[in-house]
Amino acid sequence: MPETPAKETRASEVTRLTNAVTSDVSTGDLRGSTQPAGQVPLIFETGETGRANRYFPNGRSLEEFLPAHVLRGALPLPDNSELEVVRHFTKLSQRTFSIDTGFYPLGSCTMKYNPKVNDAMANLPGFRDLHPFAPDELAQGALAVMYDLQSYLAELFGMAQFSLNPAAGAHAELAALLIAKAHFAKRGTSKERTTVIVPDTAHGTNPASAAMVGYKVVSLKSDARGRVGVEDLRAVLGPDTAVCMMTNPNTLGLFEDRIHEIAAAVHEAGGLMYYDGANANALMGNARPGDMGFDLMHLNLHKTFSIPHGGGGAGHGPVGVAEHLVEFLPTPVVTRRTGGEQPAYALDFERPASIGPMRSFWSNFAHAVRALTYILANGGEGLGEISRLAVLNANYLRVKLRDVLEIPYDEVCRHEFVASAQPLKRATGVRALDIAKALLDRGFHAPTIYFPLLVPECLMIEPTETESKETLDAFAATLRAIVEAARTDPESVTEAPVRTLVGRLDETRAARQPNLRWS
Amino acid sequence: MPQPEGLLYSKEHEWAKFDGDVATVGITDYAQNSLGDIVYVELPRVGSAVAQFASIGVVESVKAVSDLFSPVGGEVVEDNATLEADPAAVNRDPYGAGWLYKVKVSDLAQRGLLMSAADYDAMVAATGT
Amino acid sequence: MYTPHTQSDIEQMLETVGVPTLEALLRVPDAVALKRRLDLPEALPETLLVERLNAYALQNKALGHTSFLGAGAYRHYCPPVVGSLAMRGEFLTAYTPYQAEVSQGYLQAIYEWQTYVCLLTGLDIANASVYDGATALAEGAIMAVNATGRRAILVSKAVHPNYRAVLRTYAHGMELEVEELPLAADGTTDVAKLDAKLADKRFAAVALQSPNFFGAIDVPGAAARAALASSGTIPIAVVAEAMSLGALAPPAAWGAQIAVGEAQSFGVAVAYGGPYVGFIAAGTEHMRRIPGRLVGRTVDGEGRPAYTLTLQAREQHIRREKATSNICTNQAHCALIATIYLAALGASGLRRCATLNVERAHALAERVARVPGFTRAFSAPSFNEVAIEVPHGMTAGGVLAALQEKRILGGVDLGRWYPEFGRCMLTAATELTTDAEIEQLGRALEAIVAERKEAVRA
C-alpha cells in the first residue's frame, strides 16, 4: 500500500541517539528484531575476478560452436566466493523488516502469518520440477491442484468459476475489465459502454486498470458514512456505464451495507459489478460477493490466503466470474472430465470467446499450491473463523485506540480501520508520517499511511487474525506513548526514526537525480 | 507573497506573460509551494497544438502529480529544456528561470478569461491555506 | 487456523469491543447474507495435510521422464545456496519496501537486481520486475506507444507464441494494432522488407526475440538496423532464455532501446509455469515511462547512502488512471532468487553454464541428425534449443507421443502454433542434459523409425 504524504520534512537536522525515546513501553520480543548497523557493500564492490565457484564442469569454449560476431565480449559481473555470497545476503535479510520479525499492521495488505508448511508443499519435487509443457496426462496432480483451488474459491465467494491465470490483483483487474469489454462487444454495446465507476476510496490499481482497457474513469465521492451513496451512484449511472468497481468492505474497513441496492442500480443501468477482493479476509466464509450481486471479482491470494509477499511479489490474483461471463475467461481454463476410472483434468485453450492469455504460462502455480494447502489446513469452518477473528482483532484495536487518535468512522469495522492524525497535527505539528516513523523506532512496522485519500493524515491499520491480544495491547500502548510524546516533545517524534539503520531518506534527491543502478 | 504584476493568471494556478502573440507559461509561487519539491515537469511537445485550459502535461513532486492546464491556447513554440536537468528551478524561481513553455496564442481574446494579479491573490486568499 | 486466540481472549476482547458474539461483528443485511452452509472440505491436521499434498504431487508423472522440454521454461541447475538464502523468512515475508528505513536490505537487493539486468542487457536502466516474459513484452510495447504516440506494434513470428498472444490480449484492451513479421527459411525473422514496412512510420516498436522461439540466434543485420533508426520505430529485444545473456552479445549491441524478457532460468523453478520473473531494461530516455517499481540510491539526513523506492509518481497509487501501468505487486522474490543466483555463479560461472548449454544442444542436434530421416529444421546458429524435422510421413505430434511411451518428453510440437511446421519439434538441452540422456533420445528415435518400418511392412 502506498504512502503518499503531502510533503516530506527533511531529516537532515536530526540529531541521532541524543533524543532517546522517553515514554517507551517494554514490548519484549514482540518487536521486530534489531537490525545490525553499518553499510553492506554492493555485491559489485566485493569479490575478485577468478574467485569462481565450481558448479559446472570445464569443457569446450563457445568459439568452437558459434561465430564470433554473435558472442558477447566482456561479462562484467562480480565473482564472489560462496561464503561471501552467503554473508552478503544474510546481512541484507537482517536489514529487512518482515512478518517473521515483527508486527506488520499494514492496512489493505493482510500481513498475516505465512505458514511454513505452505512453502514446504510448494517445494515438493512433483510440483517444483514440473514443466509447464508437460502433457496433461502427466500433470494430473498439478491440474487437480488448480481445479480444486478454483472450485473452492468459487464456492467460498459465490462465483460460477475462477481462473488462476492472472499473476496479481491488478493483473486480474485488467483481465476482468477485458472480460467486461468482451461482454459488451458481444451485445454490440462496447462503443457506448465507455465508463468505469470507481469510489474515491478505491485502490490506485482500479482506475489504472480501467485506463488500460480504454475506459474513462468516473470517481465517486463517499458519503458521510464513508460509503458509496446509492443516490450519488444513480446520478453517474447511465447508458455509458460499463463497470462499477467496489471493494467491500471498502478501504476504510467499512462494509458497504447498501451493496444490494448498489448492485441492483448498476445492473438496471446495464453495467457490471466488479469486486476488488483485496479485503476478502474480512468476510471469507461469512458472506459472498456472488450473493451481493457482483459479476466479476479478483482475489489477492497473497493477502487472504497466506501466500508470502516476498518483498513485493510474486502474488497470485485469480479472477472469478458469474455464469454469464464464464466463456470470456482467460485461457487456458482447467477442465475436469468425469466418467473414466479417475477424473481427467486438462488445460482448455479452445475457447473462442476468451479474452486470450494474460501471461506466459498457466498460473503462478507454486502459489496455487500454497493457497490450496492453506484452505485444506483450515477447512471451510476454519476459514470463516479466520475472518471473524481478523475482524475481532481490528475492532479490539480500534476501541483501544479510540482515545489516542481520532477514528473518523468510529463504528464496528471489519478487518481494518482508519485513524487520523489530523487533530494531533493541528495541536502539535506531528503528522501520520511521523507516527509511522516513530513506530519503526519501536520495533513495529507502520500502518499504511495517507491512504485512502479521503481521510487526511490517515493511518490504515489491519492487524490480521494471527496476532495475539498481547501484541495488539503492546502496539496500542506504543501508539499511545508516541502520541503522548508528540504532545510533550513533538521533536522526538518528528525526528524519528533514530534507531533504525538509516534515518529518513532524501527522496527529493532520489527523484531529481535518479541513481537506479551501480556503475 | 503577492503575485507579480503584468502577468495573467488561471484558476488552476498557472501564469501567462504575453509578448505580442507569444505567451510564456509557468506555475505560480502558490502552486510550487503547495506541490513541494518538484522533481520532474512533463511539457507539451514543441509544435503541438494546445487548447486553452486543456490538460497538457504534469508537474511531479516526490509523491504527488498535478496536471498542468494551459492558461492559453495555440501552438507550442518553445519549451524550457533546462528543467529536465534542473526541475528545482520551478521551486526557486517560478516566475523566472522556472518558466515552462511558450505558446503562439491563437486568439488574444483568451486574455479575457484570465485573472489579474489582484484577482488571483484574492482567490488564493479565499482558499484559506 | 494459525490464530493465537484462547476462548478467554475472545471473551475479553468481545467485551472490550462491546459486542456479544463474533458473528455479530460480521452481520450483513439479510438480502446478501449467506443462505447455506458452504460446501468446503474439513480442516486437516498437518500430518494428513502433508500426505494429501504429496498425493497430488505424485500424480505428476512427468517427473519420471527424461525431459527435453524448453520453449520458454528451462530446467537449469540451481546451487542450494540460492534457495537457502532466498527462503529466509525476512525476505519471504516482507511486503513491498514502503518503509525504507527498515527495508534497506531488500531495497539493496533489488538495486543489485536492477544493476544485473543492466549489465546483462547492456542498457542503462531496469525496473524491479514485472509478472513474466510475456507481460514484459506487452508493457515494453506500451512504453514504445507512449514514447512515439504511434499505435501499432510489429512483432516477429519468431517471438514466443505465448508472448505474442499476451501482447494481443493487452493490445486489444488498448486498441493497438499488432502485425507480424514473417520468417525466413533459415529460422530467423525475415527483415528483408522491413524498410518498406516501416516507411509509413506507423509502428511504435518492432519486437524481435533472440534466441528466438526456434532456438535460433536472431538479431537484425546492418540494413534492418538502419531501417529501424530512420523510421523512429523503437527496437524491442525479447529474451525468453536469460541464460543466453551469459554467452551472446547483449541486446544493446544490436541497437535495442528496450529489452524485455524472462529470467526464470536464473534459479527460479519451472514450477508448472510460475511464478517467474519478467524484466524490462531501457535507455535512460525511457526512464519515466518504465512500468512498476524502481529502487534508487540516495542518502539519509546524515548523508549516509541508502536505498528507496523512487520515481513513484509514474505509478498507479499516485497517478491512478494516468499511470504508466497498473502493476502493483510484482515478482520481487523471484528477482531476489535470480540476484542470488547471479551472485553465486559470478561472471565465470554464468559464462561456463551458458557455454555448456550451447555445447549440450550441439551434441543433441548432432546425435538426432544421425537418426535416419531426422534433420535440423533450420540452418541458423542456435543457443540451447533446436527445431528438429521428423521424417516424411510422420508428424512431430506422433513422434512425441511415441517418445512419451518410452518415458521421454522430447520437446514441443511446433505445429501447435505453426501449422506449416507440423513435422517439427522444438527440443531443448541445458547444462543438466547428460550424454546418456542424449543417447537415450537418439536410440528411442531410431527405435521409432524401425518400428514404423516394421508397421509399414506388415
Ligand SMILES: Cc1ncc(COP(=O)(O)O)c(C=O)c1O
Ligand atoms: C484494495 C486493493 N486493490 C487492489 C490491489 C492490487 O493488488 P496487487 O498488488 O496484487 O496487484 C491492492 C494491493 O495492494 C489493494 O490493496
